[in-house]
Amino acid sequence: MTEPLIYDLSSPGRKGIQMPAPDVPLAELPQDLLRDELDLPEVSEIDVVRHFTRLSQMNHGIDIGMYPLGSCTMKYNPKLNEDMARLPGFAALHPYQPLDTVQGALEVIFNVQEWLKELGGFAAVSLQPAAGAQGELAGVLIMRKYHLDRGDTKRNKMLIPDSAHGTNPASSSMSGLHVVEIPSDDRGNIDLEALRAECDDTVVGLMLTNPNTLGLFEEHLEEVIELVHGCGGLMYGDGANFNALMGIMRPGDIGFDVMHFNLHKTFSTPHGGGGPGAGPVGVAEHLVDFLPGPIVEIVEEPESEDELPVYGFVTPAKSIGRMKAYYGQFGMLVRALSYMLVYGGEGLRRVSEMAVLNANYLRVKLNDTYHVPHDRISMHEFVCEGRFDDAPDIHALDISKRLIDYGFHPPTNYFPLIVHEALMIEPTETESKETLDQFIEAMKAIAREARENPEVLREAPHTAPIKRLDEVGAARNLVLCCRPVNLPEPTAK
């Protein structure tokens, strides 16, 4: 199954829309500024609808089937959230409208801040960051500025475990910091000795994903925090795996100074084929002044119970600045609030409990077929090896591709880097036991095929719209658009 490009459906003179005729006198166009050519498709509305509908049919989404993509928390995205974000009273608001015409929007922002503060155990939260990676960047900039503000200018070293997401070291480099990698021990925890050796007065902090990317809760968390705080460093929490912790532990309570949340993971906002995300950042009391702004505060308490408070925007005193234009990914904030309200505080704890239950159920059902190098009670995900000693030609990638034929999206593969042929499996709490059992059956069938009929794995997928693609060729012979553009030669040095 392939679909032509929208340009290939184009016919000169065909139109997809009729705009109204001008209802004002025509002004003279500035001819010397105008373009004489704009090569966009010329298609009818039904061409557009069918084209993109057919494209959609070439995708796997959570709405179609289980999506156990580790570290991405592909849980069900409730439809209610979509309706709420699309209410005209939210969707048609201009960000610069007078504040008295957007009090409801500010109330949404304020409420999301309050929920996240309480869930994370933080003194304040800024919803500015547009995605997890941007939340990280905000967090790192906050840590950096905190030290500088105290006149502690020699701190330039960020400690990052070898199991971390690539965004952690990248965010640190972007902030002008020097990255030092800390190895993991054989139980999947941070190697305490290695950490101790790096803890000195140049440490900005430690960026810790907890549970880590093996799905394991750091067993020496209190010692780790003590070491980092002991040398004057700050603890950064990567909230990518917060789906394991709601109502289970508040990172702020145990000593995390900063953490970002991923609303598109934990709080069910849709991933949209790669964004928009939303990556709010929460901080402990001593970092409140450094948060990216603006944030929403109550600027006038109500005089009686029947009245509403007046909300306003406030920029923290020593703010690192703005992360993006306006106030964060507002539409995503509405969705997250809609999600949290449905569950309530106790329900969110149940979410984390069921996420962890599902992951452990899969782990114990699969660990006799797939080697789990760190086989202890995990949190919301676990990592196994996608390889077999007696089927040496089979790789994690082959297993992943074969899962597609069984109707499942593949797990994350080849991450974390510290596990050989890693398959990182995160079922999330919204999968039922029946679905999990089907997944277990599929994984076991694939393990049998790996021995009996390895070719069927290496050639997989067989049912997808397309076979395995030549990714090396794509990078070597770059074709990034379907229409040529001719430019003057670059003159920059």
Place this chain on the structure above:
Amino acid sequence: MSYLPHTEADVKAMLEAIGVERVEDLFQDVPESVRFPELDLPAALSQMEVAWLLENMSDENLPGGKTAIFLGAGTYNHYIPPVVGHIIQRGEFLTAYTPYQPEVSQGTLQAIFEYQSMITQLTGMEVSNASHYDGATSLAEAAIMSYSHFRGKRSKLVLCSGIHPEYRDVVRTYMQGMDVEIVGDESCWVDMDKLVEHIDDNTAMVAVAYPNFFGEVDPIEKAIQAAHEHGALAVVVADPISLGLLKPPGWMGADIVVGEGQGLGIPMSFGGPFLGIFATREAYVRKMAGRLVGETKDKDGKTGYVLTLATREQHIRREKATSNICTNQGLMALSAAIYLSVMGKHGLRQVAELCYHKSHYAADEIAKLDGYKVFRDKPFVKEFVVECPLPVEEINAYLLENYSIIGGYDLSKRYPERERQMLIAVTEMNTRDEIDTLVRALAEVAE
């Protein structure tokens, strides 16, 4: 607990399989002193109750859709054809992750490839990435790319004050850990001749806006040329709807074109999620951050699409990556691809022309009023500046109270020398009636 499928029997059977008695036993690794905190949060609500609650909150707002709106300043009330909303809500698009597994993501990948193709045409550049978070972060990424292009050996960034103030804020946020000097935006007025005086051999980037924040079309070739004379990269912040009419910056020699893609079928949604356009020359493609889709073949020779040049990205390069960007704005890029397809060659031009005629009509009518002065030294497409007889805030309060009109942007908020100056945006959504009412109201309030 709407979205949890577990029955009590399921939980029991699963706990047995795991070999623990209670769900709580799964959390023994969590230090006991902080385990299972009491949360001061509301109790669960039904979906119906949540809908009521949020509908009530939304009713406390006065949305642009219910009233005449003349506010722009980077976010615009443009028409969104119904197909856009319908298609992006399809679960296959909405609930998919980043297309790391191309065999089950051809829909997302091909749509992004088409988006990239249409953005290159619109901007006149050779390559476009799959998008950034918004126009502001696109500019920040352009600044980082320019800085890294010279391996940190050039430390000056020249930013024109005609670039959206919040975009310039974001560049400063992103660059605070790097050893750079940011200049050029001290003045409240835009003058290309003065801007180019800042450019020297230590300059990594010169950035201008097209049209600028005040709606004006500057002679940006001057800045591009001056940048190139000193070997710096020339960056243009462009408005995609205006590019339906105006010569694209690529034709004028820009090295990077960025912009806010919200006008391309994305609701104003109180400022987000939006779409960061980022396009450049092919020569710089390996220095560009962000996801990129390329065409290739499958084993059977069928054409397909994959994410490509991942070796630039953080998950491979880690601390050596120049940007930490991970997600793009996939669904917003899809919105823009659908929008540009349905508008097509003729529709986009029509939208831009409608904005042009209506904004010029509004400017002409306001210019006739006593006490108001319209700045028209430079050409404009959909937005212009009016000097008012009263503080803008007072005028806007009058417009809102008496006519339910949302007035223009008060420029003195970010440009202190521009007291009593209102930035008025007029799009295809504003009818002649609305414009006439605005003009009448402006006359009244000045009396």
